[in-house]
Amino acid sequence: MQAAEYRATHREELAAKQRAYLAAHPEIAAAYYERNKVRIAARAAERYQKNKATRVEYSCRYRAEHPETVKAHNDRWHADHHEEELEVGRRYYAKNADKLNHKNSKWRRDNRGAIRLREARYRAEHSEEVQIWRRNGRARKMQAPGEYTIAEWRALLVLWDHCCAYCGREIKKTHTRQPWTATQDHIVPLIRGGWNCGLNIVPACNSCNVQKNSKLLSEWFAEGE
Ligand SMILES: [Zn+2]
Numbered sequence: 251m252q253a254a255e256y257r258a259t260h261r262e263e264l265a266a267k268q269r270a271y272l273a274a275h276p277e278i279a280a281a282y283y284e285r286n287k288v289r290i291a292a293r294a295a296e297r298y299q300k301n302k303a304t305r306v307e308y309s310c311r312y313r314a315e316h317p318e319t320v321k322a323h324n325d326r327w328h329a330d331h332h333e334e335e336l337e338v339g340r341r342y343y344a345k346n347a348d349k350l351n352h353k354n355s356k357w358r359r360d361n362r363g364a365i366r367l368r369e370a371r372y373r374a375e376h377s378e379e380v381q382i383w384r385r386n387g388r389a390r391k392m393q394a395p396g397e398y399t400i401a402e403w404r405a406l407l408v409l410w411d412h413c414c415a416y417c418g419r420e421i422k423k424t425h426t427r428q429p430w431t432a433t434q435d436h437i438v439p440l441i442r443g444g445w446n447c448g449l450n451i452v453p454a455c456n457s458c459n460v461q462k463n464s465k466l467l468s469e470w471f472a473e474g475e
Contacts, residue, residue, distance in 0.1 A: 377425055378403065385434060389446035396447030403434060407453050415452035416462070431456040439464040 257264060272279040283290065313320050328335065343350060358365060373380050379400055386397050412432070414421050421432035435454035438444030441464050454462070462470045 374425055378423060382434070386446065389440055392440050394440040394444065394446045396445040396450070398434075398446065398448050398451060402448040403451070406434075406448060406451060407432065410453045413453070414455035414458055416454055416458040419455055421453060421455045427456050429455060429457040433459045435459045435462060437467065439466070442466060 272282070382398065382400055382403060389397070412420060412422070415435070419430060421430055424431045427433075432453055433456050434451050435458070436444045436446070437450050437452060440446060444450050465473075
């Protein structure tokens with residue numbers, strides 16, 4: 251009874267002593283751990299479960315009250331672990347490719363209508379991006395060097411005052427191809443070895459682009475003479 255009382259009143263002190271003793275005798279600590287592994291794990295799990303609700307609640311409240319801090323922290327974490335995350339994703343995909351493909355195709359089958367609608371809406375809202383994305387893809391397939399971005403394309407339009415570089419008429423972004431639709435013309439066509447980059451691109455109306463086709467400027471101008 252006395253011993254129990256002593257232990258109860260000197261809990262901190264005893265725990266510190268025990269910690270110091272185990273730190274000085276790691277082999278004893280290891281043996282103790284080995285002997286009581288199951289019990290230790292069970293106690294840790296129990297503690298975890300007991301405090302889970304409080305911790306989750308605290309974490310939710312903190313997140314709600316400090317959105318900026320949380321966002322900054324997350325951004326930094328993702329930036330620091332970008333490669334790792336990619337690697338984890340790749341490994342996960344490789345391991346579960348069959349399952350994921352199956353799940354994905356089932357999902358696509360079940361939601362065909364909604365997907366088609368969403369894709370059509372995306373294409374309509376991002377027609378320029380889609381156009382550039384497609385053209386970059388085609389250029390890659392042709393193994394043409396270079397790539398250009400939507401920002402470069404927009405800068406080119408400003409540089410040319412939103413007019414066709416060949417006939418000078420005003421060109422506009424449209425969803426369907428019209429004679430005045432703004433298109434990207436490769437001055438030296440990709441098929442003739444031209445680069446797929448901003449230096450080799452000018453804004454052209456669709457009709458000039460179609461007429462020029464895969465000709466060099468000199469060839470196209472010679473035709474008109
Ligand atoms: Zn034109």
